[in-house]
Amino acid sequence: MNGCAVQHQNCIGSSCGTGSTAIGQDYWLSSDYCAPLGTPGTDSTYSQALAAAAAAAAPQQSASKCSQPPCTGVGSCTSSTTAMDAYYDDLTDTGGPCYVWTFKSTTASGTKHPSGHVHMDPLQCVCPTSSDPTWN
Secondary structure (H helix, E strand, O other): OOOOHHHHHHOHHHHHHHHHOOOOOEEOOOOOOOOOOOOOHHHHHOHHHHHHHHHHHOOOOOOOOOOOOEEEEOOOOOOOOOHHHOEEEOHHHHHOOOEEEEOEEEEOOOOEEOOOOOEEEEEOOOOOOOOEEEOO
């Protein structure tokens, strides 16, 4: 290791939330501490591993409280079952929100879901749009 440790942030600005719904935590990509920051909307600067690291830094529920697994994992913002482009952390089983991070830009039903954005919804998992906070 050459001494670098790039500090990533789940979201930028005050719209990250506070308390139990806060997703402004800093994180590092454990497989590459020198991984550069992502640029929202530029797919080549994001990866599934980076989205998984961002999700791991967000609030978590214990495996014993996840009554409808999987409660975290990779998914798609399109109707495709093979085009994985988002990572989610679903806490709705225990009264928490669902967070979704996009790591690859997609369009579904005319709505663009750009890479580098994260969405929090109190009731269901919803893919982010360009008006949602960014993560890097």
